[in-house]
Amino acid sequence: MKIETCVIGSYPVFPDTSVLMDGYFRQADTFSWEPWITTAVSDMVSAGIDIVSDGQTRDPFIQLFTRKLNGCRVRDRTEIIGKIAYDGPITVDDQLFVKSFLPKTAKLKGVLTGPFTLMRSCVDSYYSDEKQIAFDFAQALHKEAEKVQGVVDMISIDEPFFSNELPDYAIELIGTITKNISCPTVLHACGDVSRIVSDFIDMPVDVLSHEFKASPQLFDAFKEFSSSKQMCLGAVRSDDARVEPVKEIVNHVQRGVDVFGDKLIQISPDCGQRLLPRKVAFDKLTNLVQAGDIVNG
Amino acid sequence: MFSFTKKQVIVDISGVEIGGQPGRFPTVLFGGVFFKGKPDFTTAEQHLKNMFGLGEKTGVFCVPDFFIRKEEYVEPIVDFIKHKLPKKYPFSIDIVDPTIKLQVLPVLAEHNLLTRTIYNSIHIGITDEERSVLKQYTPHTAIVVAFNPKDKSPDGKIEVLENGAHLTDIGLLKLSSQLGIKNVIVDTAALAPGENSGAAIAAIPVVKEEYGLPAGCAIHNVVEKSSWLKDFASARKTVDVSSNVNITLFGGDFAIFGPIENAEFVIPTIAWQDILVSEYTENYFGVEPIDFHPRRKFF
Numbered sequence: 001m002k003i004e005t006c007v008i009g010s011y012p013v014f015p016d017t018s019v020l021m022d023g024y025f026r027q028a029d030t031f032s033w034e035p036w037i038t039t040a041v042s043d044m045v046s047a048g049i050d051i052v053s054d055g056q057t058r059d060p061f062i063q064l065f066t067r068k069l070n071g072c073r074v075r076d077r078t079e080i081i082g083k084i085a086y087d088g089p090i091t092v093d094d095q096l097f098v099k100s101f102l103p104k105t106a107k108l109k110g111v112l113t114g115p116f117t118l119m120r121s122c123v124d125s126y127y128s129d130e131k132q133i134a135f136d137f138a139q140a141l142h143k144e145a146e147k148v149q150g151v152v153d154m155i156s157i158d159e160p161f162f163s164n165e166l167p168d169y170a171i172e173l174i175g176t177i178t179k180n181i182s183c184p185t186v187l188h189a190c191g192d193v194s195r196i197v198s199d200f201i202d203m204p205v206d207v208l209s210h211e212f213k214a215s216p217q218l219f220d221a222f223k224e225f226s227s228s229k230q231m232c233l234g235a236v237r238s239d240d241a242r243v244e245p246v247k248e249i250v251n252h253v254q255r256g257v258d259v260f261g262d263k264l265i266q267i268s269p270d271c272g273q274r275l276l277p278r279k280v281a282f283d284k285l286t287n288l289v290q291a292g293d294i295v296n297g
Numbered sequence: 298m299f300s301f302t303k304k305q306v307i308v309d310i311s312g313v314e315i316g317g318q319p320g321r322f323p324t325v326l327f328g329g330v331f332f333k334g335k336p337d338f339t340t341a342e343q344h345l346k347n348m349f350g351l352g353e354k355t356g357v358f359c360v361p362d363f364f365i366r367k368e369e370y371v372e373p374i375v376d377f378i379k380h381k382l383p384k385k386y387p388f389s390i391d392i393v394d395p396t397i398k399l400q401v402l403p404v405l406a407e408h409n410l411l412t413r414t415i416y417n418s419i420h421i422g423i424t425d426e427e428r429s430v431l432k433q434y435t436p437h438t439a440i441v442v443a444f445n446p447k448d449k450s451p452d453g454k455i456e457v458l459e460n461g462a463h464l465t466d467i468g469l470l471k472l473s474s475q476l477g478i479k480n481v482i483v484d485t486a487a488l489a490p491g492e493n494s495g496a497a498i499a500a501i502p503v504v505k506e507e508y509g510l511p512a513g514c515a516i517h518n519v520v521e522k523s524s525w526l527k528d529f530a531s532a533r534k535t536v537d538v539s540s541n542v543n544i545t546l547f548g549g550d551f552a553i554f555g556p557i558e559n560a561e562f563v564i565p566t567i568a569w570q571d572i573l574v575s576e577y578t579e580n581y582f583g584v585e586p587i588d589f590h591p592r593r594k595f596f
Contacts, residue, residue, distance in 0.1 A: 017421045017423075018422045018424070020464070021421060022393075024420075024442075024486070027488065027521070027522040028489065029489050029492060030492075059447060059463065060463055067447065074448060074452060074453070075455045075459055076459040076468075
């Protein structure tokens with residue numbers, strides 16, 4: 001089976017604020033984000049990526065969701081000021097827009113910021129109960145997953161904070177989102193998760209996605225456990241502007257094949273690429289695709 | 298009517314004071330001096346005379362807001378300001394085109410006008426070149442436009458002041474401070490009808506309570522954009538003028554009221570609202586109006 005190339009979520013395309021201000025001065029009726037979504041997705045497609053995202057150009061990955069959830073108020077940070085609840089589609093329109101111009105050969109990944117990461121990133125002025133906050137976020141994200149599952153080819157839950165702190169309710173939390181979702185699901189947790197691999201292999205998702213490039217110790221950690229999970233292998237770094245040569249990526253992916261065999265189904269950057277210069281991000285994706293072609297033969 | 302718990306900043310712009318608790322100072326009115334094509338300074342002078350006369354009669358501060366749309370008009374308009382405005386009187390420079398913004402600042406500096414200049418405006422569209430020129434030729438006062446395309450609510454306006462809503466590298470207030478701007482007044486960014494236009498009014502007390510800074514907006518732009526009002530053509534002027542009343546009643550400190558030609562309608566209307574607000578805020582909150590407040594003219 002072919003190992004597919006994919007992105008994790010964000011891509012470094014930022015809106016042209018002069019265009020936005022021009023709209024303000026003209027008293028425009030709407031402020032469209034479509035030009036920047038188009039640019040991000042077009043870069044991914046041009047690089048040859050098999051599974052793209054919408055690029056998450058609207059906002060950082062926390063505000064992207066909290067801005068549209070009841071109970072959240074976005075100022076300097078997101079403040080929780082009431083009961084968290086779903087208030088209608090968050091990412092669906094952008095996914096539909098991407099679908100409208102995405103080549104038929106490419107797949108689309110919907111990305112949800114995980115409930116634990118959302119909880120840890122907000123200032124609570126309402127609950128005084130972290131677990132309840134996380135589960136209310138999870139309920140809201142489940143509703144978003146229900147809305148987006150018919151549009152995208154898979155849904156990824158992005159939980160970077162799991163690498164720092166895995167709550168004892170993590171499996172139940174992720175299951176709240178993925179319950180009865182019909183499309184394939186992915187759990188992405190960057191950072192060094194080698195201490196908690198045994199917890200991840202029980203997560204109620206189809207694919208685990210981790211930053212193997214920055215944390216190669218993960219190979220040995222995963223070797224210790226028998227897992228039926230399919231894997232997405234981080235193969236280029238997202239925190240380093242050095243563009244990895246194709247040969248280096250091939251060697252890294254080959255190591256993944258040796259460990260995971262045919263369970264290795266995707267290769268990607270270690271994390272979202274928002275913090276990289278756009279050209280660097282693009283070159284990394286291009287090399288990732290070339291490496292994938294070589295490994296796939 | 299409002300009294301804010303946050304200590305209110307009173308900005309002195311070359312003798313014109315703006316800000317403070319509602320009822321203390323009259324609402325400052327910015328009248329737009331627009332030129333269609335080549336500037337007609339004779340007409341502009343008449344409008345200015347009329348606006349200042351009404352301001353003196355009513356006790357309302359009025360500031361001319363000069364629009365500059367072409368590079369070749371920078372020098373003559375600045376020359377007009379220097380020679381035809383009352384000495385030391387403040388004025389604002391209202392420029393959309395980033396290139397002209399870069400051009401006007403050194404000219405204002407050359408004529409020693411930066412202490413009187415209200416730079417209209419600093420916003421998310423600021424360029425690196427504009428930052429650089431502003432650092433070199435720094436006006437004492439700037440209007441910061443709290444436009445946040447991601448969130449048009451009052452919270453969104455706070456967000457863009459705090460952190461630029463991740464559209465600029467830092468928040469607009471910190472940016473203004475880094476540029477050396479001494480006085481900041483906040484324009485709460487009125488948007489088109491249907492685009493949460495009322496949020497610009499609702500944001501005024503939010504900004505004043507959060508930062509204590511002078512706040513206001515150009516709410517008349519909403520009326521100007523309204524197609525609905527085409528069905529009520531004879532009411533358009535009334536709606537336009539009266540829309541500014543919202544600013545005063547919500548504790549605002551300034552209104553950018555549109556064409557200076559509307560001064561004869563707007564100034565008495567706002568003076569009346571200033572009297573109304575002052576009567577209550579003095580009786581209930583103990584806020585005394587200044588000596589030349591419209592309410593002093595009333596008695």
